[in-house]
Amino acid sequence: MPGNDLIWLASARAAAWEQRARVIAKILTTAEREHFEKAEDPFLSIWAFWASKEAAYKAWQQTEGRAFNDPKRIEIKFGTGSGPGAFRSKASIASLQFEINGFIGRHFIFASARQPGESALRHFFFSAGIESAFEREASRYFGRSLTLRKNKRNHPVLEDEAGKIIEISKSHDGPLLAFTVPER
Amino acid sequence: MNKEEIKEKVISILKKYTRREEVWENFNDSSDILNDLKINSARLVDIILDIEDEFDLEVEDEAMDRIRTINDVVDMIAEKKAEKKD
Numbered sequence: 001m002p003g004n005d006l007i008w009l010a011s012a013r014a015a016a017w018e019q020r021a022r023v024i025a026k027i028l029t030t031a032e033r034e035h036f037e038k039a040e041d042p043f044l045s046i047w048a049f050w051a052s053k054e055a056a057y058k059a060w061q062q063t064e065g066r067a068f069n070d071p072k073r074i075e076i077k078f079g080t081g082s083g084p085g086a087f088r089s090k091a092s093i094a095s096l097q098f099e100i101n102g103f104i105g106r107h108f109i110f111a112s113a114r115q116p117g118e119s120a121l122r123h124f125f126f127s128a129g130i131e132s133a134f135e136r137e138a139s140r141y142f143g144r145s146l147t148l149r150k151n152k153r154n155h156p157v158l159e160d161e162a163g164k165i166i167e168i169s170k171s172h173d174g175p176l177l178a179f180t181v182p183e184r
Numbered sequence: 185m186n187k188e189e190i191k192e193k194v195i196s197i198l199k200k201y202t203r204r205e206e207v208w209e210n211f212n213d214s215s216d217i218l219n220d221l222k223i224n225s226a227r228l229v230d231i232i233l234d235i236e237d238e239f240d241l242e243v244e245d246e247a248m249d250r251i252r253t254i255n256d257v258v259d260m261i262a263e264k265k266a267e268k269k270d
Contacts, residue, residue, distance in 0.1 A: 015230060023233065050226060068249045069251055
C-alpha cells in the first residue's frame with residue numbers, strides 16, 4: 001500500500017527546522033543525526049528525512065491501522081541512487097521495511113513509499129482544490145470510472161462502480177496536491 | 185493554572201498552525217488535531233515545541249506519541265504541571 005509526502009519548500013523555509021537543535025532532536029534518531037550533520041545542504045536534508053518518514057508512516061498506517069506521532073520510531077537510511085534532485089532511502093518501522101523514492105524540485109520535495117515486492121507506484125500532481133481532476137485522470141489511467149473517498153480508517157481510496165477499492169496516498173502542501181497509486 | 189486556562193492557551197497555539205479558519209467553527213475537546221483541525225503533520229513538531237516553551241515543560245517522545253485530540257494535549261500538560269508541583 002502506497003504512502004507519499006509532499007513538502008512545499010517556501011513553507012518549509014519559514015519553519016527553519018535545520019537551524020533549530022530542538023527540532024532536530026525531536027525528529028532524527030542518533031544515526032540519522034550523524035547523516036544530517038554531514039549534509040551539504042542541511043535544509044534539504046532535514047526535509048528529505050521528513051518526507052521519507054512521512055511517506056513511510058502513511059504506508060505503514062494503511063497496513064497496520066494504528067497511529068503514532070514520534071518521528072524517531074521511523075528510521076531512515078539513505079542509499080545509493082541519492083544525488084542532486086533525487087534520493088532513495090529505506091525506512092524501518094518496528095519490523096516492517098519500506099523503500100522510499102524521492103525527488104527534490106525547485107519548489108517542492110516529494111517522497112513515496114512502498115513495501116519491497118509491492119507494485120511500482122505512479123504519481124499525479126494537481127493544483128490544490130481540484131480533486132475532481134484526479135478522479136478523471138485516475139479513471140482514465142485505470143480504464144474505469146473511479147470515485148475518490150475515504151475508508152473507515154480515514155485514508156483516501158479510489159472505488160470503482162463494482163465497489164472494488166484501490167488504496168492510494170494523498171498529500172497536500174502549499175498550492176500542490178499529490179496522489180500516489182499502484183501502477184495498473 | 186486550571187484545565188480551562190490550559191485549553192485556552194493550547195487553542196491559541198493550535199490556531200497558529202491551522203490553514204483553514206472554518207475548522208474552528210465546529211471544534212470540541214475531542215477534535216483530532218491532524219484530521220479534524222487539518223493541521224499538517226509536520227506542524228505537530230512545532231506545536232510540541234511551542235507547548236514546551238509556553239508551559240515550561242518537556243514533552244518526551246512517549247508523551248508526544250499519545251497525543252491525538254485537544255483533550256489529550258490539555259490532559260498531558262495538566263499531568264506534567266501536577267508532577268512538577270509534587
